[in-house]
Amino acid sequence: xxxxxxxxxxxxxxxxxxxxxxxxxxxxxxxxxxxxxxxxxxxxxxxxxxxxxxxxxxxxxxxxxxxxxxxxxxxxxxxxxxxxxxxxxxxxxxxxxxxxxxxxxxxxxxxxxxxxxxxxxxxxxxxxxxxxxxxxxxxxxxxxxxxxxxxxxxxxxxxxxxxxxxxxxxxxxxxxxxxxxxxxxxxxxxxxxxxxxxxxxxxxxxxxxxxxxxxxxxxxxxxxxxxxxxxxxxxxxxxxxxxxxxxxxxxxxxxxxxxxxxxxxxxxxxxxxxxxxxxxxxxxxxxx
Numbered sequence: 228x229x230x231x232x233x234x235x236x237x238x239x240x241x242x243x244x245x246x247x248x249x250x251x252x253x254x255x256x257x258x259x260x261x262x263x264x265x266x267x268x269x270x271x272x273x274x275x276x277x278x279x280x281x282x283x284x285x286x287x288x289x290x291x292x293x294x295x296x297x298x299x300x301x302x303x304x305x306x307x308x309x310x311x312x313x314x315x316x317x318x319x320x321x322x323x324x325x326x327x328x329x330x331x332x333x334x335x336x337x338x339x340x341x342x343x344x345x346x347x348x349x350x351x352x353x354x355x356x357x358x359x360x361x362x363x364x365x366x367x368x369x370x371x372x373x374x375x376x377x378x379x380x381x382x383x384x385x386x387x388x389x390x391x392x393x394x395x396x397x398x399x400x401x402x403x404x405x406x407x408x409x410x411x412x413x414x415x416x417x418x419x420x421x422x423x424x425x426x427x428x429x430x431x432x433x434x435x436x437x438x439x440x441x442x443x444x445x446x447x448x449x450x451x452x453x454x455x456x457x458x459x460x461x462x463x464x465x466x467x468x469x470x471x472x473x474x475x476x477x478x479x480x481x482x483x484x485x486x487x488x489x490x491x492x493x494x495x496x497x498x499x500x501x502x503x504x505x506x507x508x509x510x511x512x513x514x515x
Contacts, residue, residue: 230482233420236471237436239398240513241275241282242304243464246345249288255344256284259324260306261317261392278394291459298456299405299506301463302448303340303348306392307399310353313392314338315385317351318378330378339378345461352399372427401466402446403508406453408432410505415445417486419479419502419510436468455507465501465509473498476514 246252253272256262262274265282275283283306308314314337321327321341330339338352405411412432415421421434421444435444456462470476476498483491483502491502498514 230417230420230485231478232422233436233479234471234475235436237475238469239400240467240469240511241285242301242398242401242466243285243287244301244345244347245289245291245461245464246286247288247291247293247461248344249286251344252286255324256286259321259341260284260343260349261320261389263391276392276394276396281397283392283396283398285464287464289459289461291461292457294454294456294460294462297404297450297453298460298462299453299508300403300456301347302402302404302446303350304401304466305338305350305352305399307397308351308353309393309395311337311384312386313389313396314351314353315382316387316389318381319385319388321351322378322382327378330376330381331373332376333373337376337381339381347462348402350399350402400444400446402448403506404450404453405447405506405508406449406451406455407505408447408449411447411508413486414488414502414504415447418483418488419512420482421445463508465511467511467513469515470512471515473514476500476512479512 249270249272253274256274257264262284263277265273265275265277265280267273270288272286273282275281308317318327318339325341327339327341332355335355336352337355338350341349341351343349412423415434416423421436424433424435426433430449432447433444479500480493491500493500500512501509503509
């Protein structure tokens with residue numbers, strides 16, 4: 228039985244990555260993805276949008292290992308841009324760094340895929356109705372069917388180039404590779420309160436928080452041969468989510484108890500929860 232649902236105000240906070248070459252990866256996110264450097268120390272860099280000081284990506288340097296075989300983890304995360312012109316500008320910038328080989332749209336979303344220097348997938352996306360809210364009913368917010376489109380079409384919509392990500396940019400969703408859909412869905416849906424949405428593919432599950440049209444959530448794609456990562460491997464460190472209030476955190480704790488899930492860390496004073504789940508995909512939750 229599904230637990231108490233996450234409130235629709237829940238949002239992806241930021242993505243944290245473990246990297247080998249901090250300077251090189253940070254340079255890519257600043258020069259290609261056009262994030263601002265917000266703060267840093269010897270081993271960690273925080274990147275995001277300067278106007279509202281919103282952290283979107285955290286890079287942490289470790290002395291780690293590169294997986295020798297495919298492992299569960301991050302397939303890509305989505306940088307959700309505020310309008311089609313910004314998406315077009317992002318495409319023009321990224322294509323100067325690397326070939327853009329995949330662009331896509333669904334019933335409500337459009338975007339393209341890129342990779343940072345250490346192979347972490349980054350999607351640049353928009354809600355297709357973002358500038359036409361009065362006409363949003365024409366978009367099918369339940370339609371996850373992906374259509375491949377010509378990347379050059381995205382570039383045609385640029386209105387002006389930009390030096391930095393525009394204000395209003397957020398993290399839209401994350402897509403994970405998992406070796407076990409059933410157990411992962413159980414802890415995300417029954418334990419944490421995400422809700423499963425229709426998917427056209429048997430090997431995928433989409434889990435959202437609240438209002439589906441903003442597609443704030445998690446995609447799971449099944450690859451049964453994947454191994455589990457170890458903590459010293461490069462790649463995803465964790466994904467941080469923001470909860471709107473203490474009640475939302477209390478509901479998660481009740482869900483976890485009812486689902487019999489005990490492998491998590493909760494700090495009451497700081498209203499902070501960390502849980503990894505069966506595929507070692509670490510999620511953090513904090514109260515706004």
